[in-house]
Amino acid sequence: MSRHEETLQEKSKTEFIEFKLSDSVEVDSRKNVRFHRAIRWSLCIMTLLSIFPVNGILSKSASDLRYTRKSIRFILNLMIIIFGLIDLTLIICLAIKLGFDIKSISKIVSWITSIYSVIALHRLAKNWPRLMQNFSVKEEIFLRYPYFAPKWNITILMTSYTLLMVIFISTERVLYYTKAVYESSINYEYCNMTIPFVEHFFVRQRPHVFDFIDYYWWFELIIEWTNFCLTTCWAFVDVIIVNISIALTARFNQLNDRIIRECQKVLIHDQWSQLRRHYQILADLVSEVDLYISGLILTTCGNNLYFISYLIFKSFTYRPDLTYRIHLWFWISLLIFRTASLLLITSNINDASRKSVNTIRKLPTQLWNIEVQRLVNEIEMRKVALTGKNIFKLTRKLILAFSGTIVTFEIALLDRVPGDESKRLKFLNR
Secondary structure (H helix, E strand, O other), X not given: OOHHHHHHHHHHHHHHHHHHHHHHHHHHOOOOOOHHHHOHHHHHHHHHOOOOOOEOOOOOOHHHOEOOOOOHHHHHHHHHHHHXXXXXXXXXXXXXXXXXXXXXXXXXXXXXXXXXXXXXXXXXXXXXXXXXXXXXXXXXXXXOOOOOOOOOOHHHHHHHHHHHHHHHHHHHHHHHXXXXXXXXHHHHHXXXXXXXXXXXXXXXXXHHHHOOOOOOHHHHHHHHHHHHHHHHHHHHHHXXXXXXXXXXXXXXXXXXXXXXHHOXXXXXXXXXXXXXXXXXXXXXXXXXXXXXXXXXXXXXHXXXXXXXXXXXXXXXXXXXXXXXXXXXXXXXXHHHHHHHHHHXXXXXXXXXXXXXXXHHHOOOHHHOOHHHHHHHHHHHHOOXXXXXXXXXXXXXXXXXXXXXXXXXXXXXXXXXXXXXXXXXXXXXXX
């Protein structure tokens, strides 16, 4: 047998082994799933709330996803936007009538952010089928040999984070209504109201609405449903950004694991060239995703920064009622948790994209070639990260900048705290 025939036979044997390994990995692994399948349970909750009008979320293929205006989800989503805009207009009218203060301004900012989040998620839903189809095509190479499944099941990670946020949001709403009912009951008894307590409660909660129209129980149900959807939408912006970041980080980690394994072997130029192409595919995928969600990132980071600062400043004013303090500090803790988890998880994309460069640099000199150098240059020169409309990049450095901004803002506002409150704070800090 000639040397050429032996080479061909060895190559065929290697290809056969790789083919069998590919089949075994793809069939046996339940952790290495497509992003479209991994995020389906998170999106189901969003569609139930009518804030993400996409059909076919539970389908096996991304090609079955559909955005259509002839669906009940689209109609309900449109109703949320319309009622939200009406509510915002009435809030502004009442603020003009009574005068603007920090409380009314914060409420206006909250509603503007919530309505924008619904509209932005609607636009994302419109482009979701195309984005998921492109995502599925580019992640295809990471679903088979020589790539192995991620260490952590991304479906479990995404679903767990979503359920955790749902529990926290529901708890916050329960605490809010507990506080509101307690305050309304005291006001109801003190003022000797003659109207039913339920009517008094809702009129007190929505003075901007019932200052212009009479109270109707069915209309109040619509308002409460709209308010709940808008409130949860604000939180689900963080959820969808985090879920996308988990998937992208997992793909980069798969590439890093392969590079670590391959660095222990003698690779030819074509194999290093393939690794570089796969890195470019992931980097391009991050850039493509960023085009769709960078507006959401900018909005949620700015909104979280404002409300963390506002609520911490609000906590400086002491109020004796326990329900108010419990709700306030739970809300502050929830916002800090959401913001910290968002910044930490999204910054993992940048960390994972640069992780393998140190391993490659440890290669012996005799194994170094032009393709290895190109891969190193690609990793070092290209800053892979999600952005907030290219104003800032979500990296570890942003976490420190975010924290520093909040601390600086609170220090600047300390002189706005009344004198007796300042003394109380000094006493408590001893």
